[in-house]
Amino acid sequence: MASEAIHSGAQTDAHSGTHEEAHHELPARVEPDVITSELVASTDSNSTGVRNWMWILGIVTLVGIGVGFAKLLIEWGDQSEWGYTAAMVAFLFSVFGGAPLVAIAPTLAKANWVRPVARFAALCSLASIVCTIWMIPLILNLPMLVVDGARRRSIWFEGPDVSPHMWALVSMITLITAALGLIYAYALPDFAAMRDHSTGWKQRFGSWMARGWIGTTIQWRTLRLRIGMMGTLYFFTFVFVHFIISTDFAMSLVPGWRDAIFPMYHAISSIQAGLAVTVLGLWAARRYMGMDKYLHLDQFWSIGRLMFAFTLLWGYFFISAFIVYWYGRSGSDKMWIDYLILGPYFWVFILGVLFIWFTPWWWLIWNRVRRSYNGTAIGAGLILFGVFLDRVRLYVAAWAVPEDRIHERFLTEYPSAVFPDVMDLFIMVGALAGCVFVVLAATRVLPILSIWDVQQFNLLYRPVNYMKTKVSLIGKPD
Amino acid sequence: MSKSVLGLYSDPNQAADAMDALKGAGFPLGTFDVLTGTPYPEGAFGEHVPQHRLFRFPAFGAIIGFTLAIFLTAATQIAYPLVTGGKPILSLFAMLVILYEMSMLSAVISTVVGIVIESRLPNVNPGVYDNRITEGLIGVVITTDDDKSDTAIDALNAAGAMEIKQA
Numbered sequence: 001m002a003s004e005a006i007h008s009g010a011q012t013d014a015h016s017g018t019h020e021e022a023h024h025e026l027p028a029r030v031e032p033d034v035i036t037s038e039l040v041a042s043t044d045s046n047s048t049g050v051r052n053w054m055w056i057l058g059i060v061t062l063v064g065i066g067v068g069f070a071k072l073l074i075e076w077g078d079q080s081e082w083g084y085t086a087a088m089v090a091f092l093f094s095v096f097g098g099a100p101l102v103a104i105a106p107t108l109a110k111a112n113w114v115r116p117v118a119r120f121a122a123l124c125s126l127a128s129i130v131c132t133i134w135m136i137p138l139i140l141n142l143p144m145l146v147v148d149g150a151r152r153r154s155i156w157f158e159g160p161d162v163s164p165h166m167w168a169l170v171s172m173i174t175l176i177t178a179a180l181g182l183i184y185a186y187a188l189p190d191f192a193a194m195r196d197h198s199t200g201w202k203q204r205f206g207s208w209m210a211r212g213w214i215g216t217t218i219q220w221r222t223l224r225l226r227i228g229m230m231g232t233l234y235f236f237t238f239v240f241v242h243f244i245i246s247t248d249f250a251m252s253l254v255p256g257w258r259d260a261i262f263p264m265y266h267a268i269s270s271i272q273a274g275l276a277v278t279v280l281g282l283w284a285a286r287r288y289m290g291m292d293k294y295l296h297l298d299q300f301w302s303i304g305r306l307m308f309a310f311t312l313l314w315g316y317f318f319i320s321a322f323i324v325y326w327y328g329r330s331g332s333d334k335m336w337i338d339y340l341i342l343g344p345y346f347w348v349f350i351l352g353v354l355f356i357w358f359t360p361w362w363w364l365i366w367n368r369v370r371r372s373y374n375g376t377a378i379g380a381g382l383i384l385f386g387v388f389l390d391r392v393r394l395y396v397a398a399w400a401v402p403e404d405r406i407h408e409r410f411l412t413e414y415p416s417a418v419f420p421d422v423m424d425l426f427i428m429v430g431a432l433a434g435c436v437f438v439v440l441a442a443t444r445v446l447p448i449l450s451i452w453d454v455q456q457f458n459l460l461y462r463p464v465n466y467m468k469t470k471v472s473l474i475g476k477p478d
Numbered sequence: 479m480s481k482s483v484l485g486l487y488s489d490p491n492q493a494a495d496a497m498d499a500l501k502g503a504g505f506p507l508g509t510f511d512v513l514t515g516t517p518y519p520e521g522a523f524g525e526h527v528p529q530h531r532l533f534r535f536p537a538f539g540a541i542i543g544f545t546l547a548i549f550l551t552a553a554t555q556i557a558y559p560l561v562t563g564g565k566p567i568l569s570l571f572a573m574l575v576i577l578y579e580m581s582m583l584s585a586v587i588s589t590v591v592g593i594v595i596e597s598r599l600p601n602v603n604p605g606v607y608d609n610r611i612t613e614g615l616i617g618v619v620i621t622t623d624d625d626k627s628d629t630a631i632d633a634l635n636a637a638g639a640m641e642i643k644q645a
Contacts, residue, residue: 031614032515032516032613032614033610033613033614036515036612036613036614037613155575157562157563157565157569157572158554158555158558158560158562158572167575167576167579170579170583171579174579174582174583174586177583177586177587177590178586181586181589181590181593184590184593185593189515189516189612192612193515193612196609196611196612196613197609197612197613211594211600211601212600212601212603212604213601214513214601214604214605214607214611215513215514215515215611215612215617216511216512216513217511217512217520217525217526217527217528218527218528218530220514220517220518221520221527221528221530222530222532222593222596223517224517225530225532225533226532226589226592226593226596229532229533229536229589229593230586230589230590230593233536233582233585233586233589236582237582237586240578240579240582451515451612452515452516452517455515455516455614456516456517459516459518475519
């Protein structure tokens, strides 16, 4: 091993009182055969009571799709009626699309704590499929580039009339391809484990997907490379899709809204939400799927610190955009503040800021909170609610602007607040259920924690005595 | 006629010894390999690390996608020469989004193809294998001529193999 890292981790003999509270227990090592058998068994629907949840989520998803189809027939062409669907799609894409970056960045940085986390974070990207399905009614209701004989303002200067519609789909398909590639790259050795130790259709499926994987030197070497490559491609595509979604499905619908920072703001809050959903998923896996042996405080602590950092970054990106409008004082600048901040969604904005930034900031700032399972999970819940409110404020307001005013230089009269109707509620709950369903269904095929990653975590980690304390000794292979 | 021989070990040090024993018995590098259920640090067993060309796939794909995007955007703008905002007909900034997206799409697809090819997958004839490798056992596998297989088995046994399998 090229280098070693020593992490302080447990209580000292001499100062067991305060240090025991301040530090966490070192993870116990688990034998590889136990890891394989337990994680393979965790894919059994009966073992964890997941089947009932999948039925409920599946039915809610189908009801949501049915209501969405009915809404499409009833409210075809009425753009303002689709604001909450747009907000939900943007929210779900932000949450589940951002999660894989939790796996990608620390993996590329060769962090050891991320190994048990990477699989769940990568699986979240499957929800992009649900988001793409729900984008179809939005694409059908998105105004054409040429409205009433004139080209509306957009990033598509000379493109065909359907450029935003077409490229939104192409970019989402690219993201889904990258997501599937990333998941497959991570999962190939686990398909081999399913082939070797599972039964029935899972064994056959594992055998087919493993493609003859036997764990040779070249196979492991290319595994690391393809995870790196697919991770990088996912990251680049992720940023690009945020650029497309935020500009075409929000900014270009509001006359006078021109904000170069908004796509980055959108992506940053997505990473913040991705961290939050990863924490909640791991918390649920520990509590309800018996994964407490493999998920330790180290994972929650590390993600908690990242969540805190991205919470502060949200404030930075928001104020960077806000300050331009605040000092600009042109008609369009004042419109941005009056409509999107102080206007009909003022209280949504206030609540959004409270939940996405202020409350998580003052919650996650405490070491004791970040060093606890429940504390980080509560912080994650606050952030997710805040991101949802933020997307409602931005997307409902954008879709509420009537199509016949899209050529105005900037809005002078602001549409009144749009509240969700019953169909919106069904669609939002159905879309959320669909994303959770897809991720949960994937954990019936692949273990929620990667077998080979958890084995490698144990391979490279040793709890050792260091002077009068105990520390984690972690080997870094490259 | 060639034969595959697999020695199974529960201790990684024994597997490393088996690799040394095979080298010592005169088997050339590349004819034997180590099979594991989790990636050990490269070179931990003294194994031969083969080269790969995976990085070429995304680069090649991106070049193809970029070239196609240049052709698409330039050809459409030249075919319909509409001056917008006083900018040149071939405006780079108007082309950037499509150049980026098509380069990425092509790079992603070619990387997925490259993953399949460079992983030597599908491996239709994986040779001798044991399911317990994904449970933590370490396999040392060698493919050799029939007449040298006894020498290989002796070397694997000398390192403390818990089981020998042949195919």
